[in-house]
Amino acid sequence: MKTEAILKAACSFFKSEEAYDKLFQQFRKKYESLGRIGGTVPVRLFSAHELEVIARFYGTTKQALVKKGVIHVVQFEKQLQETKFAAIGLKQLLDNYFDEEIISKKQRKEIEQQQLRSLLQELERSYPSLKDWFRYIQSVTKEKRWITRIVEKDFTYFHYLIKQVAKAREQLPSTPERLPMFSQRITADPHAFDIHTDLGKLLLEVLTFYHPTWPNNEVPQTTESINELLRMYGIYRDDLLNFVTCSGLQAQTKEGMLHPVWQAAVEMNSVQNVPLRDLLSIDRMFPASGKHVWVVENSGVCSALLDVLPSTPIISTNGQFKLAAWIVFDLLAKEDCIIHYASDFDPEGVGMAERLLHRYAPQLRLWQMDVAAYHKSNPVKPIDKERLKKLERMEHTTLLPLVKEMKRMKKAGYQEALVKDMIQDIKNK
Known part of the structure; x- marks a missing residue:
């Protein structure tokens, strides 16, 4: 009988019983994993009836298979050579049984x-x-x-x-x-x-x-x-809702003239929510007086500071930095301004401080952001485990003492408690 006919007969025989289909599926997995005929299949994967069918192929009993615990793939191929299908190998049989060439992973x-x-x-x-x-x-x-x-x-x-x-x-x-x-x-x-x-x-x-x-x-x-x-x-992406809050800053247009809107805001001690759209026409930015610019995270704190010192060159980021804030920081850094930054004592605020330190050192100064200020903020709000993990990623040496203390106390403090000290800092400059 030709090999093709033997393969056809073998496939027909083994497809006649579901037990062989289940067994061959396991043989296929073994070949895909090992890249060769080998390995074992646990007998616990099969029902009592299925084990009886497989045992008949081996010329043994179900009890003998159960005692063995596993079916050896190589042993099955050897047993195949004792049948009328001796002219074919197990790999050849599996390829034809599944109607595709089985290859390893x-x-x-x-x-x-x-x-x-x-x-x-x-x-x-x-x-x-x-x-x-x-x-x-x-x-x-x-x-x-x-x-x-x-x-x-x-x-x-x-x-x-x-x-x-x-x-x-x-x-x-x-x-x-x-x-x-x-x-x-x-x-x-x-x-x-x-x-x-x-x-x-x-x-x-x-x-x-x-x-x-x-x-x-x-x-x-x-x-x-x-x-x-x-x-x-x-x-x-967005040039209107992407904005930053500024006061006490002058701006120069790309044509080299002071921007009249910014000039008027300085004269009137007016606060501007400046959208990204308007920042794109600005070539230079600098404090209306001096070289110091004060940056806070919280708009309420910004307003409280301006209530007392209305001409202060100040920026409020209103939470996480938007692109508008980065553009303003870049322009101020180009003018060699000293940027004083203060944030809340929580993982997000400290993370923002670290990004500024990496980007604008040595012009960046932390403002009321040391261990003493943290204690003075009277931290009482617990920081959960997930947020505390953010502190593990902090690596700037300037922040490490503060980070260590925050990890110890596991509580957040806020800028509002430090407004009086912040006012005094601005006056001292």
């Missing part, structure tokens, strides 16, 4: 990686502006697994994404452009590059990779860092 992974390389090389030829990025994601497949999953699942869809991202990189704005307008210009859909979409996330990947100074090629995850990256390419 390692082989499958190698094949998938080769297919991925071929697909990316095809795109590399079509979109040379992304050539280096294509090669990069191949070298860090694990970290970029979400990208390769799209390639493997739907190459046509991934091709579409790449076409749009390549066009975006080739047609980056030459003057500031809002993200919806940029998206409309590139894709005809104002929401195509929204950051929660595959296309938006892929754009961030590419912009991060090609930016010459972005730290460690790490794709931004926070709203603050995403806005910062986009800004570096002249793209702005």
Whole structure:
């Protein structure tokens, strides 16, 4: 009998009993794991009836199989050679039984990686502006697994994404452009590059990779860092609701003249909520007098300070830093101003202080943010375990004594308790 006929007869025989199907499924898993015929299958996976069927194949009893505890895959192949199907091997039988070539997980992974390389090389030829990025994601497949999953699942869809991202990189704005307008210009859909979409996330990947100074090629995850990256390419997500509160600051336009609105605000001791839109036309920023600028996190504290000292050059970030605040800080740093920063004594506030210290040292001064000020704030609100973990990531030496004490007390303190001391600090300058 020819091999083909033997295989057909063997498959027919073993498919006649569900017990063999269950056994062969286990054999398949073993081969995929080991890459060879080998290993054992526990008898506890089978019912009493199924064990009786398998035992008959071995010419033994169900009780003998149960006593053994396992079924040896190699032993099954040897037993196969004692039957009328002796001309075929177990691997050959399994391939025909499942109607496909069974390969190991390692082989499958190698094949998938080769297919991925071929697909990316095809795109590399079509979109040379992304050539280096294509090669990069191949070298860090694990970290970029979400990208390769799209390639493997739907190459046509991934091709579409790449076409749009390549066009975006080739047609980056030459003057500031809002993200919806940029998206409309590139894709005809104002929401195509929204950051929660595959296309938006892929754009961030590419912009991060090609930016010459972005730290460690790490794709931004926070709203603050995403806005910062986009800004570096002249793209702005929101230029009206993204604002910072200022008072006592002068601004100079790109034409070299004092901005009349800022000038009037200084003359009237008026507070401005300045949107990102208006900051884009500013070339310089500096205190109306002196070199010191005071920065607080809380708008209530800012207002209390201005009640007593209305001409103070002061900024309120109103919580976490928005892009508007970063632009103001950058402009002040360019003028070599001394920036005094105060925040609440909680993990988020200390984290904000650390980011400023890393970015603006030596111009940044912590203001009422030492251990003594922490105790004076009368910290009473407990900080839960999850938030305390944020303190573990703090590494700036200036903050370490405060961080150590906050971890010990596990309580948060707030700026409002320190307003009198803050007023005296401003007067002393």
